[in-house]
Amino acid sequence: MRVAQKPAPLFSHGRGSWLHDDRGRRWLDLVQGWAVNTLGHAPAAVAQAVAAQAGRLLQPGPGYHNDRAAELATRLAAASGMDRVFFGSTGAEANEGAIKLARKFGQVHRGGAFEIVTFENAFHGRTLATMSASGKPGFDRLFAPQVPGFPKARLNDLDSVRACLGPASVAVMLEPIQGEAG
Structure with missing residues (x-):
């Protein structure tokens, strides 16, 4: 492809x-x-x-523990101050994990909030959800319909972020260094 x-x-x-x-x-x-x-x-x-x-x-799968992953998880948790880590194979998979975590938080703690404010000209990956989160021109038409819940703000424009926030908002997803689309 x-x-x-x-x-x-x-x-x-x-x-x-x-x-x-x-x-x-x-x-x-x-x-x-x-x-x-x-x-x-x-x-x-x-x-x-x-x-x-x-x-x-090699990779025994996510259903099993392995010594190297356990050692790395312990080191990452200690360095980050977090008590758990999520291993992914790609940036898109890491972003999907973040999207799922935010939406799960919204289900449990925010009455079902699921919207994640993202930005025009951002790139978050090539899965259906990360393409929907991305603001890369043309991504919205490639594999329509998009996954809902990703209102787009403009980078460096706090008023546009505020305009996207509402009762369904659970997170803001920001690409600190714009790459492919920015």
């Missing part, structure tokens, strides 16, 4: 900031993972850690 226009080269591997295509050409990669990775391509320490873990245990 096309999610973006792609250049013609077929990349086969990378080292640091360089990509190598199937014709032996090198390309300086100024994107490096499209908002998910700034470590460069194939860093030795990461490759070794991934290979070692793959030799021990």
Whole structure:
């Protein structure tokens, strides 16, 4: 499925900031993972850690405990001051978790409030709910109808935020550094 226009080269591997295509050409990669990775391509320490873990245990699923996830959860909880963590595979999954958590809070503590104020020109992911939360131009038409409950405010305009708030409001979702859409 096309999610973006792609250049013609077929990349086969990378080292640091360089990509190598199937014709032996090198390309300086100024994107490096499209908002998910700034470590460069194939860093030795990461490759070794991934290979070692793959030799021990991959993902046993969310229905089971595993030692590495438990250790990381403990460290993250201690560093954040929170008592629980949610592991996700993508930013969209993390945002979906935040949306679910806010809506659950609204059900339990705010009489069913479910609206999450989001912003024009924001990007929150490619799932149905995160696309609905996003204010990226054109996202509202791609897989209509949208998931309801995401009124859009304008960035740096508190009056527009206030205008979106009401009895059904439970959260404000903000992309602190605008990326893909902003």
